[in-house]
Amino acid sequence: MDKKLEEFLKNGYSSCYLKALDTAAYFQQMMGEKLLNIVRKEVKWTTFSPIKGDSGHITYDKSKCIYAWIKGTVKGKPVMIWTGVWWNQPVRNIAFAGFWEGQKYPANFQYCSQNDRISFELYEGQPFLLVPLPDFDSLSGEIKLLLEELQRQATSKRV
Amino acid sequence: MEWMDNKEKMGNKNGYRKDASFQPQPADRLADLDWSFLDSFNLCGIEEQIVSLNWTDLDDWFKAAYAALEEQYIDLDKLATDWDKRLHDLGGDPCVYDWKEFRPLRLEREEDWSDWLAHILQTSKTGFLAGQLFGNAFRDIRIDFAQPKVKREVTIITGERRADLCIQWRNPTAATHVEVKIGDENFDKTFDTSIGLRRTYPDRTNWTHYILLPEASLENWKECQEHQRSQFQIDIAEITWTQIAIALRKGLRKGGEDILWRTCAYIFCGAIEQKILGHIQMNEETLDGKTLSWENFRGVASQLHVMKEGMNDG
Numbered sequence: 001m002d003k004k005l006e007e008f009l010k011n012g013y014s015s016c017y018l019k020a021l022d023t024a025a026y027f028q029q030m031m032g033e034k035l036l037n038i039v040r041k042e043v044k045w046t047t048f049s050p051i052k053g054d055s056g057h058i059t060y061d062k063s064k065c066i067y068a069w070i071k072g073t074v075k076g077k078p079v080m081i082w083t084g085v086w087w088n089q090p091v092r093n094i095a096f097a098g099f100w101e102g103q104k105y106p107a108n109f110q111y112c113s114q115n116d117r118i119s120f121e122l123y124e125g126q127p128f129l130l131v132p133l134p135d136f137d138s139l140s141g142e143i144k145l146l147l148e149e150l151q152r153q154a155t156s157k158r159v
Numbered sequence: 160m161e162w163m164d165n166k167e168k169m170g171n172k173n174g175y176r177k178d179a180s181f182q183p184q185p186a187d188r189l190a191d192l193d194w195s196f197l198d199s200f201n202l203c204g205i206e207e208q209i210v211s212l213n214w215t216d217l218d219d220w221f222k223a224a225y226a227a228l229e230e231q232y233i234d235l236d237k238l239a240t241d242w243d244k245r246l247h248d249l250g251g252d253p254c255v256y257d258w259k260e261f262r263p264l265r266l267e268r269e270e271d272w273s274d275w276l277a278h279i280l281q282t283s284k285t286g287f288l289a290g291q292l293f294g295n296a297f298r299d300i301r302i303d304f305a306q307p308k309v310k311r312e313v314t315i316i317t318g319e320r321r322a323d324l325c326i327q328w329r330n331p332t333a334a335t336h337v338e339v340k341i342g343d344e345n346f347d348k349t350f351d352t353s354i355g356l357r358r359t360y361p362d363r364t365n366w367t368h369y370i371l372l373p374e375a376s377l378e379n380w381k382e383c384q385e386h387q388r389s390q391f392q393i394d395i396a397e398i399t400w401t402q403i404a405i406a407l408r409k410g411l412r413k414g415g416e417d418i419l420w421r422t423c424a425y426i427f428c429g430a431i432e433q434k435i436l437g438h439i440q441m442n443e444e445t446l447d448g449k450t451l452s453w454e455n456f457r458g459v460a461s462q463l464h465v466m467k468e469g470m471n472d473g
Binding site: 008011012016018019020022023025026027029030033051054057058059060061071078 | 213214217220221224227228295296374377378381399401402453454456457459460461464
């Protein structure tokens, strides 16, 4: 076997592999916490009303995404908002946000663009708003931007 | 979210999915290809993808993580002290005890966890816990969540499946079904069971359905839900064990329950936190002279979240 590869496996075997897994797990949890904090403490709620006392939850998945969910209502209808980061390296990381109505995506949600930086994407009927993240420091601002835009759409009779 | 990998189906408005534009060309179109693309071709981006066979790049990240964890541990210690005061009558925060070694009542199989949850819901005089967990789902009717009838292992009308928990609220039309998971990810039957349960109790017309699972199972559950949605027109919401622990802590803080309920809820909470969520035991004896290890990382992060949220009434 290649010497460099042998060295790499040896280092990973001794400790690095486990450290990397544990550190990644810690990163996922704390990144999720950060998203939840942004959603709960920094976003200005207009049409979406978060449910008092809802602890929200955090999910991370195989596709390099970490996202936070919170429950609430829009026009009296129970809706969940989910928002997170997709590590789309090496191209660019992306922040995304969407509604989850009942246990499905709102089928009639159509994004009417008001901000050129925000993209609207549909995947198998699932609507999302997306914005590229230039760096970590922009995370909070871009998540707020997405969620405020998402709420603006909810007033336009599309949700 | 497999969709995130399926980039070619998505848009390209801001240029961050340009990597998806390459598609293999059919053989009959090969003749049309030329090499002019090399005029503007560069390795930028591709170079970044070359994997370095080196762990040293991670050293700084490991150090930063450990430093952050140490700082958080101080916060955790303060929170635990606060909880000690609030739960003084029960012996302090549940984390002071070793619930992994708690054997008087079994907590090994999924059924054991279901039994505990059923008991705690059924004996709650305030209904606060159930209200926290299921309160938002009933839109049109007011539910009294106190002391419902909780049936375990209900055989559905076809006889093929059994529901873990069937909660019959005092309101004669309302019921909630909960499937309990602690690691098994055989989710498909949940949909069948939910529909069967509705048919088993036709007098109950207002149903809500839940699946209770660890965070780690959420992604596979969401995938299953996507696949099943076209076949079954039924809403099943997820609750995580983290949410149960938080709701139990809130319930323990709030007054109105008797000491028996609080004791059971306290034990259940401690067992969930250490056995399912991987939280660490914290008392002077166990922590004296010990340093945090890497495997504590996820546990401490989750523990901090649960303790903070358990205090949050807002």
